[in-house]
Amino acid sequence: MWYIVSVIFGAMIGSFLNVCIYRLPKEESIIWPRSHCPTCKKTIKFYDNIPLISYLLLRGRCRYCKGPISLQYPLVEGITALSSLFLFMKFGTTLSYLFYFAFVAALIVITVIDLYHQIIPDGISLPGIGVGLLTSLVLPQITFFNSLTGVLLGGGSLFLVATLYEWIFKREGMGGGDVKLLAMIGAFLGWKAVILTILLSSLIGSITGILIMILRGKDFKYAIPFGPFLSLGAVIALFYGENLIRWYLYWNR
Numbered sequence: 030m031w032y033i034v035s036v037i038f039g040a041m042i043g044s045f046l047n048v049c050i051y052r053l054p055k056e057e058s059i060i061w062p063r064s065h066c067p068t069c070k071k072t073i074k075f076y077d078n079i080p081l082i083s084y085l086l087l088r089g090r091c092r093y094c095k096g097p098i099s100l101q102y103p104l105v106e107g108i109t110a111l112s113s114l115f116l117f118m119k120f121g122t123t124l125s126y127l128f129y130f131a132f133v134a135a136l137i138v139i140t141v142i143d144l145y146h147q148i149i150p151d152g153i154s155l156p157g158i159g160v161g162l163l164t165s166l167v168l169p170q171i172t173f174f175n176s177l178t179g180v181l182l183g184g185g186s187l188f189l190v191a192t193l194y195e196w197i198f199k200r201e202g203m204g205g206g207d208v209k210l211l212a213m214i215g216a217f218l219g220w221k222a223v224i225l226t227i228l229l230s231s232l233i234g235s236i237t238g239i240l241i242m243i244l245r246g247k248d249f250k251y252a253i254p255f256g257p258f259l260s261l262g263a264v265i266a267l268f269y270g271e272n273l274i275r276w277y278l279y280w281n282r
């Protein structure tokens with residue numbers, strides 16, 4: 030029963046995340062006005078705004094102008110709903126569930142905005158650092174010291190990499206947004222998870238980069254945003270970090 034509630038709750042939050050993704054880069058209010066169709070500008074009725082279900086019922090088209098509704102909407106709603114379910118299965122009805130769900134929700138918004146606009150909004154990452162530090166005071170999973178060292182290591186290490194990259198290649202490789210994002214990840218997950226996140230995101234990022242180069246030809250020069258890989262690495266660290274570190278230590282005794 031609670032599993033179903035966590036899925037519905039997740040889908041509703043996902044619907045709100047879509048609003049954030051659409052409006053945050055434009056610096057519009059996320060509360061007002063109500064959602065409207067981007068093609069015909071008609072306000073979307075509440076019964077057409079049910080997460081996932083409305084998209085299926087309307088077959089991905091606006092009720093009035095039949096303009097297409099981006100696949101982003103059901104995707105974000107579905108991924109957020111699943112995140113809520115998996116976090117609920119891990120943490121149960123605890124404060125930890127709510128805080129880590131807020132963390133993953135922030136990562137989802139950052140990922141989609143970074144994919145569209147190649148920016149990571151400070152409006153999410155900077156308050157995220159503060160929230161992560163504060164919640165470490167009440168969560169049993171992490172100490173304040175671990176959270177603080179996570180922020181310093183996350184912010185510091187990526188800053189170092191970014192500076193070295195610029196110094197060697199004479200162009201900007203990683204944005205300041207990535208540095209603040211990794212500091213936020215450190216605040217929520219601690220310093221060990223920061224190292225794991227850097228390893229995982231570099232690995233997945235390199236493989237993806239090579240695949241794109243093979244598929245599009247080797248003169249592919251578009252910068253691939255790094256935020257989505259950092260976010261993915263952080264989620265893997267959140268769910269499997271303990272196991273991965275234990276497995277590593279076991280094989281390197």
Ligand SMILES: [Zn+2]
Nearest residue numbers: 066069091094
């Ligand atoms: Zn429309």
